[in-house]
Amino acid sequence: MIPPLHLVMHGVAVRKHSSAEGIAAIAGLDLAQIASTLASAAAGGRVTEIDGKFLLTPAGFLILNGEYSRFYGLLRANTVFASAYDRFEVVNRDLKQIITDWQTIEVGGRRLPNGHTDREYDAKVIDRLGTLHERFDPILAQLVGAVPRLDYYQAALITALNKAEDGDSAWVSEVKIPSYHTVWFELHEDLLRLLGRDREE
Structure with missing residues (x-):
């Protein structure tokens, strides 16, 4: 314990x-x-x-x-957990791109800050976030199976996603609330500490 x-x-x-x-x-x-x-x-x-x-x-x-x-010696030796984490990292790379596309927009071949005036563009990015979450959900379920307290992230991520899909765009990446990206970042930090790994840049 x-x-x-x-x-x-x-x-x-x-x-x-x-x-x-x-x-x-x-x-x-x-x-x-x-x-x-x-x-x-x-x-x-x-x-x-x-x-x-x-x-x-x-x-x-x-x-x-x-x-x-x-x-966490036993957890670090758990091949199922390690495999789930490796798959998390694959999805994490895709999330980084989604957040980049949320925070910036390409105009004339240049990346500029996204002022979120193009609702159609933003809706497409949120749709991609929802699709990513569907991919990630079974991976997170495996992580929670090994470390039950991680279920907090399960609930917090789906709450943030639902709010974003309902039209409150702050819940995609706003740092001052438990937005999807904020909760994801904390989950990543949690997993890195448990496994003794370094964050990939």
């Missing part, structure tokens, strides 16, 4: 500057347990709180990074 302190510190690392509520979603623990564990971590110099948001201290990062191989 993974200790709550590790899960909370992992949640802080993934979210980077989040409230206790945000960390609870990642860690898969109830809010009362998150609050008490954060208090212990802060007292032990592992996290620091700034205006209700939590960050790992340098010592916290060292401790957390040293724990992954101990707590």
